[in-house]
Amino acid sequence: MPVSTTETEALETAERTLRLGGLVGLPTETVYGLAANAADEAAVRRIFAAKGRPATHPLIVHLGDAAQLDAWASEVPEVARTLALAFWPGPLTLVVKRSRLALDVVTAGQDTVALRVPAHPLARALLQRLAPLGVAAPSANRHGSVSPTTAQHVRDDLGRDVDFVLDGGACSVGVESTIVDCSSGTPRLLRPGGLGREALERVLGQPVPLVESAEVRVSGTMESHYAPRAGLVLTTAEALADEVAQRQAWGATVAVLAPGTPALPPNTKHVRWGDDAESAARTLFAELRALDAQGIDVVVAVPPPEGGLGLAVRDRLRRAAAPRPKPPGAS
Numbered sequence: 001m002p003v004s005t006t007e008t009e010a011l012e013t014a015e016r017t018l019r020l021g022g023l024v025g026l027p028t029e030t031v032y033g034l035a036a037n038a039a040d041e042a043a044v045r046r047i048f049a050a051k052g053r054p055a056t057h058p059l060i061v062h063l064g065d066a067a068q069l070d071a072w073a074s075e076v077p078e079v080a081r082t083l084a085l086a087f088w089p090g091p092l093t094l095v096v097k098r099s100r101l102a103l104d105v106v107t108a109g110q111d112t113v114a115l116r117v118p119a120h121p122l123a124r125a126l127l128q129r130l131a132p133l134g135v136a137a138p139s140a141n142r143h144g145s146v147s148p149t150t151a152q153h154v155r156d157d158l159g160r161d162v163d164f165v166l167d168g169g170a171c172s173v174g175v176e177s178t179i180v181d182c183s184s185g186t187p188r189l190l191r192p193g194g195l196g197r198e199a200l201e202r203v204l205g206q207p208v209p210l211v212e213s214a215e216v217r218v219s220g221t222m223e224s225h226y227a228p229r230a231g232l233v234l235t236t237a238e239a240l241a242d243e244v245a246q247r248q249a250w251g252a253t254v255a256v257l258a259p260g261t262p263a264l265p266p267n268t269k270h271v272r273w274g275d276d277a278e279s280a281a282r283t284l285f286a287e288l289r290a291l292d293a294q295g296i297d298v299v300v301a302v303p304p305p306e307g308g309l310g311l312a313v314r315d316r317l318r319r320a321a322a323p324r325p326k327p328p329g330a331s
């Protein structure tokens with residue numbers, strides 16, 4: 001892959017930082033990650049400290065090449081092999097039985113490991129320099145808040161807790177990877193994400209049920225997550241104007257995320273969003289961050305239909321709208 005001199009320098013800095021035990025903001029096609037060398041226990045612990053993330057939530061290991069799957073898994077079921085072949089590099093994470101390469105600090109002591117080969121050219125270039133090492137990386141936001149889709153979002157969230165941010169521009173997918181648990185040999189969808197469920201099912205020729213599992217600890221599946229500071233209300237195109245008027249009557253400043261050009265009360269900030277599921281996914285987190293920066297009290301959103309990336313967008317919106325834990329803020 002051709003990279004410019006400045007990109008080469010940035011890649012060298014990122015590589016050196018990771019080899020020395022530092023934390024790097026990693027651009028991927030889904031969201032930015034907060035990366036550490038997965039073989040360096042102390043460095044991985046720094047990720048949990050920087051994010052304020054409970055140690056019981058396992059991390060995804062990012063690899064430069066699908067051929068590394070066999071080194072990180074103790075067993076590769078047929079479904080995992082098929083999905084890796086079809087969709088790596090790409091916005092798909094596979095959960096498989098772990099090999100000895102996967103440290104307890106990365107897997108939270110579980111006997112499985114989550115693996116992904118991202119498609120972003122800078123991420124791939126960096127991961128290929130580091131191979132056979134893998135890179136543990138959760139999304140580079142404070143635990144529970146909105147995921148970052150630009151290098152600036154990472155700096156805004158983590159400041160000096162990240163040693164270097166590799167700037168790969170705005171993320172092209174915009175929501176996290178789809179997570180499929182293959183560890184039992186039967187595929188289960190743990191988190192809808194940047195790869196639509198229809199594509200998985202087409203390639204596997206079987207249904208991939210969405211499981212809301214209590215036994216697997218997936219932090220992105222906790223009810224309140226991805227939450228902006230503003231309140232978030234979900235509605236339909238039909239009920240939109242009334243929802244807005246009601247909030248405004250209570251004195252709130254209201255912004256609307258909705259497709260097209262809906263009729264709205266005056267003084268409503270409308271962000272045209274969600275004309276199709278792919279563009280809704282790409283811009284969701286950035287729009288929520290921008291509205292927070294403007295001090296909006298309530299965001300009223302009209303989710304896209306379920307097909308393709310719509311399932312992931314609806315999942316993120318639902319969690320962002322869920323009742324917040326107390327005390328609110330960093331966790």
Ligand code: TXA
Binds near residue numbers: 057
């Ligand atoms: O797109 C993405 O997946 C981004 C980019 C940076 O790659 N990463 C990301 O990481 O979203 P994070 O940590 O925010 O979400 C990863 C999810 C977590 O909810 C975690 O619990 C789950 O993956 N996970 C990790 N290992 C697992 C395992 N062994 N079994 C089940 N879930 C696992």
Ligand code: MG
Binds near residue numbers: 138139147220
């Ligand atoms: Mg996350």
